[in-house]
Amino acid sequence: MEHPGTGGGARAMIRRYLSLVVTALLAAVAGLAFHRVFGLGPVLPVAGVAAAVPTLLSGLLSGPRKSGRPWPLWIALVLTVAAWAGTAAVTVLRPALSDGTLPQAMREGVLRSWKSILTTLLPAPAEPEFLLLVHVLVWLAAFGSAELALRTSLRAAPCLPALAVFGAALLLGVDGPGSNLGPAAAAVVLIAVLALIRSDEGGGAGWRPLLVGVPAAAALGAVAFLAAPYVPVSADPYDPREQVQAPPPQQRDGISPLDRVGGWLLTPDQVLFSVEASRRENVRLAVLDRFDGVTWSSTARFAPTGSRVPAAPDAGGDAGDGTVRTAPQRITIRDLPGVWVPAADRPRRVEGLGVVVDPASGALAAARPLRNGQSYRVTSEIREWDAGDLAAAGIAQDAEARAALQLPWGPGATKPPVQLEEFRRFAQGATAGAVSPIQRAAMLAVHLKSYAKYDVTAPPGHSYRQLDYFLSEGRRGTPEHFAASYAVLARTLGLPTRIMVGFSGGRPSGNARDMRAGDVMVWPEVKFDGLGWVPFNPTPQRSGQSKDSDAVAAGETQQKLERLQQNAAAQQRGGGPGKTPQTPAPAAPAASEPPLPWWVYxxxxxxxxxxxxxxxxxxxxxxxxxxxxxxxxxxxxxxxxxxxxxxxxxxxxxxxxxxxxxxxxxxxxxxxxxxxxxxxxxxxxxxxxxxxxxxxxxxxxxxxxxxxxxxxxxxxxxxxxxxxxxxxxxxxxxxxxxxxxxx
Known part of the structure; x- marks a missing residue:
């Protein structure tokens, strides 16, 4: 047994304070795991301060007293709460301290920041209220680990608070950028070192376990770090964001952009926004994927973003999935109403404008209605495919694609509308002889282009009745009618569709293009397996547009894609000379295994x-x-x-x-x-x-x-x-x- 004042007592004191150093490092490493939420730069100083201060406080309170025992735990608790409040006020919440909103910021950070983080696209902005969550969790872990190291003899118990914080960081950082392999390997090494330090407080082997064990633990941690990327893991991580309802954007636009198309076409010279870009591309405004028989609307679940937009869930990395090209743009708002934010194809980063994002579609919406003169930079990814990609593509079978096949009867309807069967016969006649999904989709677009005329004076609307009139009697319409008709007709053929509202062309104005109300376009998209959403253009050219000296050709990517689709539609429909035209039986949808219930996990x-x-x-x-x-x-x-x-x-x-x-x-x-x-x-x-x-x-x-x-x-x-x-x-x-x- 070791007694104070002996060599053994000195060794015990050294081990005790070495344990505190290790627990502080372990808490800091657990805090660094939040780098997938905020990035390493904002987290590093917060985790360092929150790990060091409570550990130092616990070490001071465990110093020698006359009784030979540390201070009571309740005194340590009171002092650490006071020290946390003061430290947080002068570090993380310093802006709130200067403007007098410290109590509110502290309350929001402690009670509500976790939900705000779960409804924010990663990486989350390094707001003081968000970082306060990291500060308080790391502080609690450091304090709890230090007190367990000082007041208990259990070797591994001081690791538990830091591991709990590490787990919280892993949950909040699912799908965030970067990897936590480094912090995980460091945590394993520190746990091993702590166990070695606390394994010999009674004498015995002295420092020999440390001399051998620490290098061995470091080597094992390095091996784990290097080997972890090659470990086959087939299961997707649990994402708590799926259980949290994302809030809608503030002041959502009550008028669908599709309902504005008719009015915009009647005032074609009104400049809505301007675009500066190196190449001409179609600019999309809104994604509408739900049809109730009367109107098209969006099922977007918007979430705040720290200027980053996640990649498409169906983005492929193989060559057969197409290529991706980066397209930077600078957009300046003029007379564009509402909250929908224009961008080319799928945006990946937005700077200069506060937006909320739908992760599924990449659609952007402003937190507040757009104002004349607002300017922002957006970097988009433009998907491009070749003839081989399109020819080999099959219809997507995922949940989003299945939802994009629905044809509801209409509000209050008790039986299917008679128009549905007429639409199905029309679509089958337009695609007779097609032998592949891409042929059906391309032939339907080509047929509609030659079937009806472009007329800006056509009455707006896209319900079953209005589409039936457009296809059977009127045969004149705006892009609204052509795109909505295509989407409904394609769904009767088993092609999952959605509608995009955007702009094409534009008038040159210096280094930019002015997008006018008359440049509005509506086009459908079909979802293919491995390719994602592929746009089609069933709308004929506006009469007299080719003579307009101010008109600019449509986006270069869209022009190339239309030529490929036209070639696919024009191919011999039997698959080659001498072959009898055959329509293959539709493939049975892939059976998707239901997710395992939570209790299994x-x-x-x-x-x-x-x-x-x-x-x-x-x-x-x-x-x-x-x-x-x-x-x-x-x-x-x-x-x-x-x-x-x-x-x-x-x-x-x-x-x-x-x-x-x-x-x-x-x-x-x-x-x-x-x-x-x-x-x-x-x-x-x-x-x-x-x-x-x-x-x-x-x-x-x-x-x-x-x-x-x-x-x-x-x-x-x-x-x-x-x-x-x-x-x-x-x-x-x-x-x-x-x-x-x-x-």
Missing amino acids: AASLAGLLAAAYVLAVLLVPVLRRRRRRNGPPAARIAGAWRQALEHLGDVGLAATRTLTAHEVARFGAGRLGDAALDHLRPLADLVNRTRFAPSPPEPYAADQAWEHTDRLGRLVTAKAGRLRRLRRRLHPRSLRRDRPEPL
């Missing part, structure tokens, strides 16, 4: 934890016994005595700190009979001689001590039974750290 996790616990409680005593048998003779005799006390615990021995060695021997004799005295009495004599003799014991004395202990263990097993001894081994106290007993 919970049961699996519980099973793994139970197996790990059983393994630990069976393995730890074996390792502890092996460690006790090694070392110098005095340590081996002390280890044999501790092992004997564990044996006697199985027959009822409880507290041993107030008993002498011979009193323990008499207890064993009373429970096990006189045979136990033959081993406990000489073992007690060896322990006392080791404790008080001026010279160290010889190795043979240690061998005798372990021989008596082993025979005593066999007597205990015969008395208590193996089943009872196993039950006691399964108790959590078998994981307690090996503490020296009074001799």
